[in-house]
Amino acid sequence: MMRHTLAVLVENNPGVLARVAGLFSRRGFNIDSLAVGRTENPAVSRMTIVVEGDARVLEQVTKQLHKLVDVIKISDVTAEEYVDRELVLIKVSVDPAHRGEVMQIADIFRARIVDLGRRTLTLECTGNDGKINAFEESLRPYGIKELVRTGKIAMLRGARFTGLQDNGTKEEVQ
Amino acid sequence: MQKRGAEILVECLLAEGVDTIFGYPGGAVLPIYDALYDADIRHILTRHEQGAAHAADGYARATGKPGVCLATSGPGATNLVTGIANAYMDSVPMVAITGQVPTSMLGRDSFQEADITGITLPITKHNYIVKHVDDLARTVREAFYIASTGRPGPVLIDIPRDVSGAVTEYRDSGPVRLPGYCPKTEPDPQQVVRAVRAIEESERPLIYAGGGVINAGAHEELLRLAEMLLAPVATTLMGLGGFPGDHPLSVGMLGMHGSKYANYAVCECDLLIGIGVRFDDRVTGKLEEFAPGATVIHIDIDPAEIGKNIGVDIPVVGDVRRSLQRLIEQLQPRLASRWRDKIMQWKKEFPIQFEDNGRVKPQEVIREIYNVTRGNARITTEVGQHQMWAAHYYTFTKPRTFISSGGLGTMGFGLPAAIGVQVACPGETVIDIAGDGSIQMNIQELCTAVNYDLPVKIAIMNNGYLGMVRQWQELFFNRRYSYTELDNPDFVNLAEAYGAVGMRVTKKAEIRPALEEALRIPKPVVIDFLIEREENVLPMVPPGEPISKMLG
Incomplete structure (x- = not known):
């Protein structure tokens, strides 16, 4: 089983998320994470979908996604050079005695403290999967009260891009 | 020019070449029905929305043109669901139009509100809810384009009542522009x-x-x-x-x-x-x-x-x-x-064959239907044993002459589909080959056939069983006929009550004369063939086995 990161451009129509999510569940594909937001073109949204499966599953996922009228373009960036980021917010319970330690950990991961309560610290960290997981593990001993992750977003490195402007169309997928 | 949404809808349907709609009125489609009242479109009033969907499906399969059905919001729309799923599984071009509660009432569990775009998401090629009357013309055009190009399929348009009732300046919507939809037609x-x-x-x-x-x-x-x-x-x-x-x-x-x-x-x-x-x-x-x-x-x-x-x-x-x-x-x-x-x-x-024991064999009935129509009829079927016998013993030589529910396997498809086919092909012989179980799933459409003088023939292969399920129980469940025996109404009297002609065949010698007479009668005719009760469909590959392993 391999994890694939798909960049999916969709029309910014109501219901498009339901169409994509519904497709995954009824065809039995597993979504690892899904992040969605608008792009440089307000009429177009971009979904970054991390999906687990072998080559056959991925082929079906891609083809079935293409059949959705609202889906404009799909790029599997997994095999390419790409930057991926995820943001996490973690609320840890810390008594004043341990506050320094937690702040040190935050420093190491280049995380930021975004809120400070009497017995809690809320930290924000961005990075790839590995970094976020390591950050979470480092904080676990102090007691994580709450954790939320955005899901991964990804972009190709260098001059290459997966936007609307390049000549990739649905027809390139057979 | 100022027009109401419903008038725009009708105008767009005409522009798409629609000559017939199969539908059933209700509160949320009142403005649309008002526009249809004097429109140059034939409306066939069925007795159930499912019948309308299957009739539109039959019409589409017979002609290749998108079939159109129309229903009101809530239960009207949900009654279309089986028909839409059926068209989806068999790649049939169809445009289903539903009324919806007014936009201001959406999402509030209003009277006769159902989220039909949500419900039909997995069984349509695409669907729309039109929230503004200015989007209506473009939506209708896109719907027909999507339904009929590439791999065909059903498209649903949900129109809230205030949208069909709203007045706007009507302009042509221009060519379809769908960046996410470009079916590939030329092979590599x-x-x-x-x-x-x-x-x-x-x-x-x-x-x-x-x-x-x-x-x-x-x-x-x-x-x-x-x-x-x-x-x-x-x-x-x-x-x-x-x-x-x-x-x-x-x-x-x-x-x-x-x-x-x-x-x-x-x-x-x-x-x-x-x-x-x-x-x-x-x-x-x-x-x-x-x-x-x-x-x-x-x-x-x-x-x-x-x-x-x-x-x-x-x-x-x-x-x-x-x-x-x-x-x-x-x-x-x-x-x-x-x-x-x-x-x-x-x-x-290894010919496909059956044993002739002098009784009324369904295979013989089908073969005689072929003989008396010289293979020139349009055949629709319901789903079950009779469907397979029709496939085996009627020799189909031309496309669009065998109209049957393949993928979804919808009992109750055949009669409303036959109505759609007869509407599309007025001069032709249309025969629904049915089972005694299936026919009762949409038998109310006999009334539609009578109302519109559609002389469809319904040949019921009556064995008093849900025959295909009984066959599986016989072969794989030790003959435990659990709830597959049917106590049926008198189909001859039932036909007559609807204003159709009813006939019954109990002997082999009566098969051909009955069929010949039925074809001579210019009205809907139901022929109740009392067939050999435990006849099986053979050959058969048991489920999960390789297709080389055949019974019979």
């Missing part, structure tokens, strides 16, 4: 070359043709290809009529209830050319043992069908007709084929 030349090479290298090619051939209007090209290669042609249930069943190269249907020679051909071919098919489980049986020694070419307009169920060696994605034309251009005709000769031998050795 390299794949065509690979396919040509594989065909040239093959000794034992078999063509496996499905509904995609009929959808693409590729029956002539298919005939040409088969004759060039001297290749036997097996069709799916959906493909019946796509290749002439009386042609020497035809091996009939393959799969669970396929002919022995078709299934043997699949097992022994060295090249399988799938054309407009989807390698459905009713065709392949145990997947691992399907066409074990064959290179597989798969020609289809839908790229997602390639490799969905079975590994494909050479994918040819494109319009089936164009793809076949490209192949034919590059192929040389064969002069002789030992493989063809072998298949001819098998056809003689």
